[in-house]
Amino acid sequence: MGLLCSKNRHYAEADIEENAQAAEIERRIEQETKAEKHIQKLLLLGAGESGKSTIFKQIKLLFQTGFDEAELKSYVSVIDANIYQTIKILYDGSKEFAHNDVNSSKYVLSSENKVIGEKLSEIGSRLDYPRLNRELAEEIGELWKDSAIQETYARGIELQVPDCTHYFMENLQRLSDANYVPTKEDVLYARVRTTGVVEIQFSPVGENKKSGEVYRLFDVGGQRNERRKWIHLFEGVTAVIFCAAINEYDQTLFEDEQKNRMMETKELFDWVLKQPCFEKTSFMLFLNKFDIFEKKVLKVPLNVCEWFKDYQPVSAGKQEIEHAFEFIKKKFEELYFQSTAPDRVDRVFKVYRTTALDQKVVKKTFKLVDETLRRRNLLEAGLL
Amino acid sequence: MPMYQPSTRREADMKLDSQVLDLETAVKDGILGGGCGVIPTDFSSEKLDLKLMIEELEFVDVPTVFICPISLEPMQDPVTLCTGQTYERSNILKWFSLGRYTCPTTMQELWDDSVTPNKTLQQLIFSWFSQKYLAMKKRSEDVQGRVKEILENLKKVKGQARVQALKELRQVVQAHGIAKKTVVENGGVGLISSLLGPYTTHAVGSEVIGVLVNLNLISNIKSDLLQPAKMSLMVDILNEGSFETKLNCTRLITMLMEGNDFVSENVASLSLLVGLLRLAKDKKHQNGVLAGLSLLKVLCSHEQVRNSFVNVGAVPQLVELMPGLNNECLELVLYLLELLSNIPEGRLALKDCPLTIPNVVKLLMKASENCTQLALSILYVICKFAPEECASLALDAGLAAKLLLVIQSGCNPVLKQRSAELLKLCSLNYTTTIFISKCNLTRTSCFLEL
Numbered sequence: 122m123g124l125l126c127s128k129n130r131h132y133a134e135a136d137i138e139e140n141a142q143a144a145e146i147e148r149r150i151e152q153e154t155k156a157e158k159h160i161q162k163l164l165l166l167g168a169g170e171s172g173k174s175t176i177f178k179q180i181k182l183l184f185q186t187g188f189d190e191a192e193l194k195s196y197v198s199v200i201d202a203n204i205y206q207t208i209k210i211l212y213d214g215s216k217e218f219a220h221n222d223v224n225s226s227k228y229v230l231s232s233e234n235k236v237i238g239e240k241l242s243e244i245g246s247r248l249d250y251p252r253l254n255r256e257l258a259e260e261i262g263e264l265w266k267d268s269a270i271q272e273t274y275a276r277g278i279e280l281q282v283p284d285c286t287h288y289f290m291e292n293l294q295r296l297s298d299a300n301y302v303p304t305k306e307d308v309l310y311a312r313v314r315t316t317g318v319v320e321i322q323f324s325p326v327g328e329n330k331k332s333g334e335v336y337r338l339f340d341v342g343g344q345r346n347e348r349r350k351w352i353h354l355f356e357g358v359t360a361v362i363f364c365a366a367i368n369e370y371d372q373t374l375f376e377d378e379q380k381n382r383m384m385e386t387k388e389l390f391d392w393v394l395k396q397p398c399f400e401k402t403s404f405m406l407f408l409n410k411f412d413i414f415e416k417k418v419l420k421v422p423l424n425v426c427e428w429f430k431d432y433q434p435v436s437a438g439k440q441e442i443e444h445a446f447e448f449i450k451k452k453f454e455e456l457y458f459q460s461t462a463p464d465r466v467d468r469v470f471k472v473y474r475t476t477a478l479d480q481k482v483v484k485k486t487f488k489l490v491d492e493t494l495r496r497r498n499l500l501e502a503g504l505l
Numbered sequence: 506m507p508m509y510q511p512s513t514r515r516e517a518d519m520k521l522d523s524q525v526l527d528l529e530t531a532v533k534d535g536i537l538g539g540g541c542g543v544i545p546t547d548f549s550s551e552k553l554d555l556k557l558m559i560e561e562l563e564f565v566d567v568p569t570v571f572i573c574p575i576s577l578e579p580m581q582d583p584v585t586l587c588t589g590q591t592y593e594r595s596n597i598l599k600w601f602s603l604g605r606y607t608c609p610t611t612m613q614e615l616w617d618d619s620v621t622p623n624k625t626l627q628q629l630i631f632s633w634f635s636q637k638y639l640a641m642k643k644r645s646e647d648v649q650g651r652v653k654e655i656l657e658n659l660k661k662v663k664g665q666a667r668v669q670a671l672k673e674l675r676q677v678v679q680a681h682g683i684a685k686k687t688v689v690e691n692g693g694v695g696l697i698s699s700l701l702g703p704y705t706t707h708a709v710g711s712e713v714i715g716v717l718v719n720l721n722l723i724s725n726i727k728s729d730l731l732q733p734a735k736m737s738l739m740v741d742i743l744n745e746g747s748f749e750t751k752l753n754c755t756r757l758i759t760m761l762m763e764g765n766d767f768v769s770e771n772v773a774s775l776s777l778l779v780g781l782l783r784l785a786k787d788k789k790h791q792n793g794v795l796a797g798l799s800l801l802k803v804l805c806s807h808e809q810v811r812n813s814f815v816n817v818g819a820v821p822q823l824v825e826l827m828p829g830l831n832n833e834c835l836e837l838v839l840y841l842l843e844l845l846s847n848i849p850e851g852r853l854a855l856k857d858c859p860l861t862i863p864n865v866v867k868l869l870m871k872a873s874e875n876c877t878q879l880a881l882s883i884l885y886v887i888c889k890f891a892p893e894e895c896a897s898l899a900l901d902a903g904l905a906a907k908l909l910l911v912i913q914s915g916c917n918p919v920l921k922q923r924s925a926e927l928l929k930l931c932s933l934n935y936t937t938t939i940f941i942s943k944c945n946l947t948r949t950s951c952f953l954e955l
Binding site: 443447450451454455457458459463466467469470471472474485486488489492493496 | 703704706707708733734737741745774775776779783816817818
């Protein structure tokens with residue numbers, strides 16, 4: 122009997138300990154879930170090359186510790202790749218135009234540059250690129266200055282020439298330095314097609330140094346084949362930051378040269394708006410690449426894009442740029458209300474004009490986004 | 506003659522008028538002092554005119570002992586009768602000139618028709634008004650100074666300090682009429698509206714609008730504020746703000762639209778229309794409902810806007826809004842629906858909304874004649890558009906009886922005509938007998954009209 126008693130007691134003790142451990146784990150899970158609840162999920166969505174990753178990098182620079190030297194250096198190979206790929210596109214493009222175009226002479230290179238061109242084209246088609254050095258930089262620079270290449274560049278949209286071309290070509294000397302460490306600006310321009318999902322967590326510090334909301338920002342790939350991965354991220358999203366590059370109204374997709382980019386963006390936005398899980402999600406529409414838009418809109422009329430076919434220019438210069446911008450904004454607004462069921466009309470929808478490469482603009486814009494989301498939280502908590 | 510006895514005197518005074526003028530206060534306030542009516546203060550160089558002061562202090566509570574019992578106005582030249590009652594000289598003399606030699610308040614016959622100037626009272630009145638007048642002047646000068654200070658401050662500060670300065674400015678402007686003038690005179694309007702930019706926070710923007718809505722805006726300021734970028738900002742603030750902010754935005758936009766109806770098309774963005782609808786549906790704030798509907802009426806004067814308005818689902822929302830509104834708002838809602846009934850999408854939306862017919866029929870002969878007229882128009886349009894569906898529904902809702910009521914009432918002939926047309930339209934598909942039984946009407950009343 123005594124034995125039985127003591128055995129029971131031993132089991133009882135073990136039970137108590139187990140229970141205590143289980144309770145502790147339960148408590149921790151509960152705490153973490155609670156903490157997770159306070160983290161607001163932001164999703165960067167948009168078609169390919171709409172500027173999502175640039176915004177992502179800007180947020181990192183603004184609200185986290187930015188890029189350390191190792192991270193900066195990691196971009197050297199990306200920038201090299203951008204340069205080789207771009208000059209190859211331009212060279213191959215010039216050959217094509219020289220062959221097919223009526224004014225073929227415009228696109229014919231000088232004989233020395235032809236040699237350089239062939240060499241660079243070969244490099245550009247490799248899987249591994251050599252580090253950019255003084256010699257290569259000079260050759261690329263020579264080729265870039267050739268009038269045939271400049272003429273080809275003027276028709277860049279037909280060839281899928283990336284937006285960072287001009288910037289890198291103008292900085293070749295610096296970029297080819299042996300001890301080159303990319304600047305923040307270089308990193309912002311560097312173009313990598315995002316694949317998969319990237320995330321960062323940050324907390325923008327408020328004006329009175331009070332810590333603000335905690336946000337987790339997700340960046341995704343924009344090309345069509347990447348979009349199937351988006352759906353896994355759609356639960357519990359506080360706000361979608363949808364990026365639309367408004368300068369692309371006359372360009373076609375990288376992944377489908379028959380499709381106009383603006384039309385693709387329009388369809389994508391419509392699809393995103395109708396997603397069931399975004400019923401209560403706030404939508405921040407970033408009409409991006411305004412700097413490129415400004416220069417283009419006075420030369421290329423908006424009505425080349427089917428969606429904007431009813432556009433009527435009213436004046437010239439700055440006023441016309443504003444008018445064109447307001448027109449596009451109105452189109453997106455119309456689309457929003459068309460695609461939004463009556464029971465969702467109460468969700469936040471705001472449009473911002475952005476130039477993602479400009480840090481000041483991104484900072485100010487995000488400040489407004491933050492304010493809106495905080496107000497929304499207070500409203501939902503019944504405190505407003 | 507009673508000796509001066511302070512305590513009883515005080516009690517007597519207090520019985521007369523709880524407000525003022527026990528001698529203690531009088532002494533403390535320095536009212537009893539100086540012989541020639543000029544107060545030794547900073548402003549002593551001015552000779553103050555009693556008549557002017559009384560005029561400017563129109564709304565101040567004047568102690569009853571200073572008031573003439575005949576005119577109920579403050580006395581400027583008080584005279585006392587033999588009964589001891591005091592009146593304004595000109596008034597009592599007028600009383601005498603009518604042949605009445607009595608004391609108006611005590612009704613006693615006068616044993617002595619002399620009027621004695623009450624110098625003491627006159628002195629007190631003058632001193633009291635002077636004090637009040639100078640205090641008011643000082644306060645208003647202060648207000649002006651404060652406004653100038655705030656405006657200077659606004660040029661320098663940012664962020665939370667800016668929000669605070671604007672809040673203060675709003676309070677001052679709302680409390681003192683003179684502040685508005687000061688703001689305008691010191692370039693304040695331009696300064697404040699320049700604070701509305703592409704990166705203006707909601708906190709700052711809502712305060713700016715709160716100030717602007719209290720001021721008179723001249724046309725070039727209005728044009729500046731009507732620019733698309735600034736309007737966009739205002740609409741965003743309207744959609745995100747508290748009720749007070751929503752109301753201020755609506756009022757400001759209404760102010761900007763005055764005399765500028767042609768800009769309706771540009772101003773009336775979808776977001777604004779949706780925002781105003783939301784405001785109009787908020788029955789907890791009736792003045793918001795009115796403001797929202799009034800602005801919608803102005804905006805819908807433009808055809809393009811009407812199309813957009815229907816596209817954001819205005820029709821069912823307006824129809825559902827109707828029950829429980831006051832007459833003024835009802836008229837606005839019916840006006841809007843009538844406007845929308847004239848475009849194809851509007852007609853369709855009206856027909857498709859199940860509550861249209863019952864709600865509109867209910868309003869016939871209920872609110873005002875205007876409402877009835879508008880309701881009739883709407884019903885006529887719908888029934889003409891889809892007679893089979895709508896006529897039946899309308900009759901089920903008791904339309905026929907109402908129409909007969911209109912026809913047999915004292916309404917203007919146009920309404921009667923409309924009602925008759927509508928009745929005819931609805932009865933087209935029925936034989937008289939069936940129609941009568943369907944509508945529960947008496948044979949005679951119907952026979953007369955059909």
